[in-house]
Amino acid sequence: MNTLRQNTGVSSASEAGAIPEDEIVHAPEMIARFARLVSKPARGQLTLTLVLAIVSGVLRGIALVVLLPAAVALAMGETIWGLPFSGWLWTFAVLAVLGMIAEYWLAITNYTVALDLVKNVHRRIGDRLTRLPLGWFRDSAAGRMSRLVSHEVLMLGESLAHLLASMASNAATAAVMVIGSWIWDWRLGLVLTIAVPFYLGALWLGRKAITRGKRISEPAEEDLGDRIVEYARCQGALRSTGRSGDFEPLRAANERSVVAGRTDLWWGTLALMLHGLVGQFIVVAMITIAVRLALGEAMGPIETIAFIGLSLRFMQTLEDLGGMVVANEERKVMVENVNEILTTPGLPAPATSAESTAPGRIEVDHVDFGYDAEHQVLHDVSFEVPTGSMCALVGPSGCGKTTVAKLVARFYDVDRGVVRVGGADVRDQTTADLMVQLSMVFQDVYLFDDTLEANIRVGDESATDAEVQAAGDLAGVTEIVRRLPDGWQTRVGEGGHALSGGERQRVSIARALLKHAPIVLLDEATSALDPENEAHVMASMQHLRKEATLLVIAHKLDTIRSADQIVVLGHNGHVEQRGTHDELIAQPGQYRSFCEARAAASGWRLV
Structure with missing residues (x-):
């Protein structure tokens, strides 16, 4: 439990x-x-x-x-x-x-x-x-x-x-x-x-x-x-x-x-x-x-x-x-x-955080987890993401990919095993110290009813205007700004309803760029984007990769193929395979079947 x-x-x-x-x-x-x-x-x-x-x-x-x-x-x-x-x-x-x-x-x-x-x-x-x-x-x-x-x-x-x-x-x-x-x-x-x-x-x-x-x-x-x-x-x-x-x-x-x-x-x-x-x-x-x-x-x-x-x-x-x-x-x-x-009890937290011995590293060590006692989602999951590398989590829907990201961010605590961020157990770190190390980009982006600039500045309130706009340039937000009546001062509405889903995703990426966190979690960041927005997000991911560790949950081969490590989760929440794209494609298994299905689907067309 x-x-x-x-x-x-x-x-x-x-x-x-x-x-x-x-x-x-x-x-x-x-x-x-x-x-x-x-x-x-x-x-x-x-x-x-x-x-x-x-x-x-x-x-x-x-x-x-x-x-x-x-x-x-x-x-x-x-x-x-x-x-x-x-x-x-x-x-x-x-x-x-x-x-x-x-x-x-x-x-x-x-x-x-x-x-x-x-x-x-x-x-x-x-x-x-x-x-x-x-x-x-x-x-x-x-x-x-x-x-x-x-x-x-x-x-x-x-x-x-x-x-x-x-x-x-x-x-x-x-x-x-x-x-x-x-x-x-x-x-x-x-x-x-x-x-x-x-x-x-x-x-x-x-x-x-x-x-x-x-x-x-x-x-x-x-x-x-x-x-x-x-x-x-x-x-x-x-x-x-x-x-x-x-x-x-x-x-x-x-x-x-x-x-x-x-x-x-x-x-x-x-x-x-x-x-x-x-x-x-x-x-x-x-x-x-x-x-x-x-x-x-x-x-x-x-x-x-x-x-x-x-x-x-x-x-x-x-x-x-x-x-x-x-x-x-x-x-x-x-x-x-x-x-x-x-x-309602919060998750127990120490008064001071344990020392970070490996900044930017993620370790998932023999983790079991379930949202309730009767339904376990993850079973003995173990993998490590070295500092500065990119790890892609793949697998069928419901296998626990997003759950892994939530455990890294300590939305929940594991039932068994350890999740370490920066070399220290997340349970031995204060929430503030843990969040300083993480930027999170999820598919469902929420924007506040404020200006476009203020929504990006959430990533770092102390950032200068030039830094905010530089992050916006990298994420493709500046292109959006040119089309808006009040530029950077345009209000985006509650939840960001004045922007499209892809545009909201760009703002979320800009937040992550501005924060300069050593670890970035991206959950289905490109799954529902049009080609233009996807290109901006992919370019931003390449920039993030130069300065941070990336844990990416994705279904698109272009995103997965470039990863330093791919972790394949099965329906039962176990780690089925782990390796690079070339290593996994060369052996029979779930990953090769996944890639073959994606390759076949890419040739589909409406007649």
Whole structure:
């Protein structure tokens, strides 16, 4: 099993900036989840936010409890607890001022922490992506990441801004009302106290229902996002086959999302029904108890009215609290999605790189590898590419040629054996030090939505304009520049869509030329190019060959024939043959069959 699978136990909490578990073990789960997502300076503000929310809730609860003696003092004209009605009015005024100050301070800190969460999560996800194994970035990652960093992170910020502090405040209000009611009248305190566990039970069941619904709907929504991105990317293929109006994978994903969404809605409706039914039952029970006490002359009319009013307000507080808990439960899956990215283990890397004893050399030593445990791609693959030489990898589709290049660049780690670059095991080198030694030119070239010059400068940001243009000349980019309206400053669009595939390939070659890396990996660099673009790429390869070691994956005889060494991989991922073109063509085997098939195909013509 490769290292990406083996090292799931590698701790990445510290890398992601998460709070160690032992620091939050006593904190409520919800607070702990948000604390992991804000920056370290904001954690103090998060604590302050919760303290202010509790203070605000306590002041509100005291004000509601004070209504009882104030109402009796007003109706009876008596002094209650040593204060006349005017004294209770002053009490209300003081509580209002203190509450206003607490609420204002709370709003400032609350929104500050919420904005910090959005900013910090975006930054940490960006930082985390730079440390994840390159093999992690599959096609499905684009839709998922797009949804995560746009919709889900903003929803988490909204939860922190509008839910967490309000939950703490309402919980404090409810607690103060229970305590105050016991002080005023034990019967009122008993009724409110009994109501709490009933409502909490309904809330617990509601959370379970919400979670179950989200577990069903979230995967379907992620799949729909992936299919939308896929649909946008493959428009050329769909239109060429007349299927752009009905993309079956997208339609099926949308149908699954609708079905899952309805199921989620039913579970959410069940949760709301539980809250509503239990809440109404408790309210009716409270009113019934108050009326019975009044009829039995255990309470006076004024106290009964105050009792009912306080009970209704208490239940409203509990219902508000329950609604917030349910709403926050819906965000729980989003938090888990963020944490999944932040805690995905990267490939282990040393603090410092091992010494490079053979710059420019590649060694693949008895390597086994599979993308999963059940399907091995490479079996005991061994070969060496000396410094300054060119090695061509050939073989049928699916035999592992591109996989070898990915292992050299450490997109993945081998299951068994060693891959060495510059004389040192790639696992004993930092990512930065390994990448300095490599330039990669793949068939699927990605260009950034920037100028042509900036896209070449990716190879070496410190390069001068003259060096950039010299690399462009060698790769044939200057010829493209002459045809563009703004020359080197022409924007190429997202993914480089303003250029043809061959033109994008030339830009990729120019990057490699500008980087001057001692090793260049070329994967099918000329497989789909027209003669003009192929000529430019081939000329660039000859220039690269003078200053770098080349590991080339190719199917064209012109590319393969000039290699110093050819490694032939078989269907089973073994090295079938190895040698020069003349050596391999002279012996029966897969390579000679390959060359004969290519020679025969070169004479084909349309009639």
